[in-house]
Amino acid sequence: GNSVTQMEGPVTLSEEAFLTINCTYTATGYPSLFWYVQYPGEGLQLLLKATKADDKGSNKGFEATYRKETTSFHLEKGSVQVSDSAVYFCALSDKAAAGNKLTFGGGTRVLVKP
Amino acid sequence: KAGVTQTPRYLIKTRGQQVTLSCSPISGHRSVSWYQQTPGQGLQFLFEYFSETQRNKGNFPGRFSGRQFSNSRSEMNVSTLELGDSALYLCASSTGTGGSLSSGANVLTFGAGSRLTVL
Numbered sequence: 001g002n003s004v005t006q007m008e009g010p011v012t013l014s015e016e017a018f019l020t021i022n023c024t025y026t027a028t029g030y031p032s033l034f035w036y037v038q039y040p041g042e043g044l045q046l047l048l049k050a051t052k053a054d055d056k057g058s059n060k061g062f063e064a065t066y067r068k069e070t071t072s073f074h075l076e077k078g079s080v081q082v083s084d085s086a087v088y089f090c091a092l093s094d095k096a097a098a099g100n101k102l103t104f105g106g107g108t109r110v111l112v113k114p
Numbered sequence: 115k116a117g118v119t120q121t122p123r124y125l126i127k128t129r130g131q132q133v134t135l136s137c138s139p140i141s142g143h144r145s146v147s148w149y150q151q152t153p154g155q156g157l158q159f160l161f162e163y164f165s166e167t168q169r170n171k172g173n174f175p176g177r178f179s180g181r182q183f184s185n186s187r188s189e190m191n192v193s194t195l196e197l198g199d200s201a202l203y204l205c206a207s208s209t210g211t212g213g214s215l216s217s218g219a220n221v222l223t224f225g226a227g228s229r230l231t232v233l
Contacts, residue, residue: 036224043118043204043224089157099170100145100208100222104157 006105021075023090031092033073118225132193139207146188151202202227
């Protein structure tokens with residue numbers, strides 16, 4: 001079956017530091033990959049996505065590249081802000097399967113200190 | 115445009131009771147999915163509805179059920195509540211029919227969730 005593994009947190013950083021959150025996946029099909037972010041007390045918001053190998057998703061200074069050879073989709077941001085403090089979820093959907101089911105990783109809590 | 119609306123936002127129930135949660139998707143979205151979020155198990159897929167039909171179902175007991183109406187609004191019901199059902203229940207809607215390599219990513223838009231506490 002499909003699964004997503006991401007690094008456990010919490011990750012504590014200082015403002016303007018470089019952020020990397022590792023994400024690897026296992027899929028029987030050919031998945032689309034996503035990063036969602038959850039701020040305190042809120043639902044999930046789509047951060048970025050990639051649908052095929054070597055695609056780079058980017059948004060709000062965050063980037064992730066779909067690496068089929070290493071089955072990875074690591075999230076990076078060059079200079080974090082306090083407002084980036086949140087929980088980040090890596091997820092996949094199997095394009096070959098019917099429906100819109102997402103398989104999520106366990107989430108990584110990021111805390112950015114001023 | 116309005117986002118995904120979930121009601122109620124918070125509720126407290128006791129063991130053995132049942133609960134119904136509601137989700138209004140973004141206008142034009144025909145797919146509605148439900149997820150359970152707990153600290154221990156993370157985000158787990160419950161079920162997905164598309165055009166009033168359940169298209170996918172996760173590994174949850176039969177106490178968890180759902181339905182979708184002709185206007186795409188969806189409800190989920192949990193009967194005979196247990197303490198372990200305490201969770202944030204998230205609804206997500208999508209335009210995509212899914213299942214096609216040509217359709218691209220199936221982007222889900224999530225609501226803020228309904229937080230259920232079972233005492």
